Amino acid sequence: MSAPHLPKVAGIDPEVPVSTQTAAPLREIPAAPGAFIQDRLAGWVSDLTTLHELTERLASTATLDAALNELLHAGAALVGARRGLLVLERAGTTTPSTTLGLGLGPADLGHLETVERSATALGRVLDGPPEAADARGGIATPDLLGDQDLDPRHREVATRLGYAASYALPLASEAAGRLGGAVWFYDEPGEPSEKQRHLVGLYARYATEHLARLTELERARADIATVAEELLPSRLPRIPGVRLAARHRTGPQGGGDWYDALPLPDHALGLAVGSVGGSGPSAMAAMGRLRASLRAYAVMEGEDPVAVLSDLELLLRLTEPARTATALFAYCEPATRKVVLAGAGHTPPLVLGDRRCEYVETTLSAPLGMLACWEAPSVEFSPAPGETVLLYTDGLLRRTGDAMDRAFARLHSAAASVPKADRHDPAAVTDHVLRAMLPDGLDRSDSTEDVVVLAAHFD
Incomplete structure (x- = not known):
C-alpha cells in the first residue's frame, strides 16, 4: 500500500526538499544608509556639479584673455581665496609672458615683481622640478609670515599687500607641457583642504589644455593678420x-x-x-x-x-x-x-x-x-x-x-x-x-x- 501523496499548492511539489542554502524570508526592511554616507554622496555630487559648471564656463571662452580671467576667478572659488596671480609663459617660444592679477592693481603687481622669483611659490612651480610640488601638483605656504626662512623682500611685500598664506599651482599637462602657473593668496594663515586641492588640480589640467588650444589659435590668427598686412x-x-x-x-x-x-x-x-x-x-x-x-x-x-x-x-x-x-x-x-x-x-x-x-x-x-x-x-x-x-x-x-x-x-x-x-x-x-x-x-x-x-x- 503506497503512502498518501501530499497535496500540491500553487504548482509547488511538496515532496521536493527545501534547500538548506535558501535565504530566509525577509522579516523587516533593511535600514537606510547612514547619514554620514548620504552626506558624503551629496558632497561628491555637489563637487562634481561645481566642477562641471566651471569647466563649461571656461570652455565657452573664445579668447585667451577671457580664459585667463575665468581661470583665476574659478581657481579662487575652488581654493577659497580672494586674490590671485597668473603667469603664462610657454617655454621654447618667443611669445612674451602674460601676467594677470585678481584683486591686485598695477601697483600691487609691481611690488610682487620686485621679489626674487625663486623666493616665491609661483616661481618654484614655474621653474622648479616636479618634486617641488605636492602630490596634487601645488605648493601650499600656510603661514608666510611665520616662516623663519622667508625671503626678507617677500616678507616686506606680503606685509604691504596684506596676505598671510598662498597656494601655487602649475598650469601643466602631459599633452601641452608646462604653460605657466597660478597662485592664490589668503588674507589669514591657512591652506586649501585635500578635497579643494583635488578639485582645483583637475580644473587646472583641463584649463591647461584649453589655454594651449587658444594660444595656438591666437598665434595662427596673428600669423594670418601679418601675411594679410604684408599683401596690402x-x-x-x-x-x-x-x-x-x-x-x-x-x-x-x-x-x-x-x-x-x-x-x-x-x-x-x-x-x-x-x-x-x-x-x-x-x-x-x-x-x-x-x-x-x-x-x-x-x-x-x-x-x-x-x-x-x-x-x-x-x-x-x-x-x-x-x-x-x-x-x-x-x-x-x-x-x-x-x-x-x-x-x-x-x-x-x-x-x-x-x-x-x-x-x-x-x-x-x-x-x-x-x-x-x-x-x-x-x-x-x-x-x-x-x-x-x-x-x-x-x-x-x-x-x-x-x-x-x-x-x-x-x-x-x-x-x-x-x-x-x-x-x-x-x-x-x-x-x-x-x-x-x-x-x-x-x-x-x-x-x-x-x-x-x-x-x-x-x-
Whole structure:
C-alpha cells in the first residue's frame, strides 16, 4: 500500500526538499544608509556639479584673455581665496609672458615683481622640478609670515599687500607641457583642504589644455593678420590735392578683401577696393595676385577703369576659372577733382561733405569671373572741395548682422553723423564710421568677415 501523496499548492511539489542554502524570508526592511554616507554622496555630487559648471564656463571662452580671467576667478572659488596671480609663459617660444592679477592693481603687481622669483611659490612651480610640488601638483605656504626662512623682500611685500598664506599651482599637462602657473593668496594663515586641492588640480589640467588650444589659435590668427598686412600697401601715397586714410581687419581664417592706392602718371591717383571669394590661405594668395595684376593694368591704362577691369576679368577667367571676385577701380585727378570709376559687382562709394552725404550711382554689373566677357559703363563725378569719397568692401556691411538694405542705410547714417569738425580729416571720418557701424570693434573674434575702408579727402 503506497503512502498518501501530499497535496500540491500553487504548482509547488511538496515532496521536493527545501534547500538548506535558501535565504530566509525577509522579516523587516533593511535600514537606510547612514547619514554620514548620504552626506558624503551629496558632497561628491555637489563637487562634481561645481566642477562641471566651471569647466563649461571656461570652455565657452573664445579668447585667451577671457580664459585667463575665468581661470583665476574659478581657481579662487575652488581654493577659497580672494586674490590671485597668473603667469603664462610657454617655454621654447618667443611669445612674451602674460601676467594677470585678481584683486591686485598695477601697483600691487609691481611690488610682487620686485621679489626674487625663486623666493616665491609661483616661481618654484614655474621653474622648479616636479618634486617641488605636492602630490596634487601645488605648493601650499600656510603661514608666510611665520616662516623663519622667508625671503626678507617677500616678507616686506606680503606685509604691504596684506596676505598671510598662498597656494601655487602649475598650469601643466602631459599633452601641452608646462604653460605657466597660478597662485592664490589668503588674507589669514591657512591652506586649501585635500578635497579643494583635488578639485582645483583637475580644473587646472583641463584649463591647461584649453589655454594651449587658444594660444595656438591666437598665434595662427596673428600669423594670418601679418601675411594679410604684408599683401596690402605698406603706406599710402602722398598726392597733392588729396589726403588718404585706410582701415583694414582680416577675419580669423584670413580672407580676400583688399585695397590699394597708387600714384599714376600726370599726378593722377588710382584707388581700388575688392574682395576675392572664399577664406583662408588660398583666398589670401588669390587676393595678392589680383591686386598685383590690377596695379599693372592701372599703370598702363588707368585713365580707362573699364579697360582695367576688363583685363582683370580676362586674366581671372584664364588663370583661375573657378574663382570669383568683386572689384572697384577709380581714376582720380586731384587737381581738377575729377573721378572716373567702374565697378564689378562691388558696393558703391559714398560721398560725404558739408552739404551732402550720398551714394554714387554706379552701373549694376556682375562680379569678375561670372561672365564670358565683362564690360560695364564707367561713371564720372566731381567731389566738391572738402568732400570725402568713402570706398569699402561688403564685409563692413555683413559684420553688422543686418540685411543688406538696412546695412546700407546704417552706413549712410553713420557717415552723415560725422561731426563737421572731423569731416576734413579722412582718418577721423573712417574711425567714426567704424565706431558707429561696429560698436563692438573691428577685432571681434566671432566674426569671419574682413573689413576694408578707404577714404580719400579732396582739398
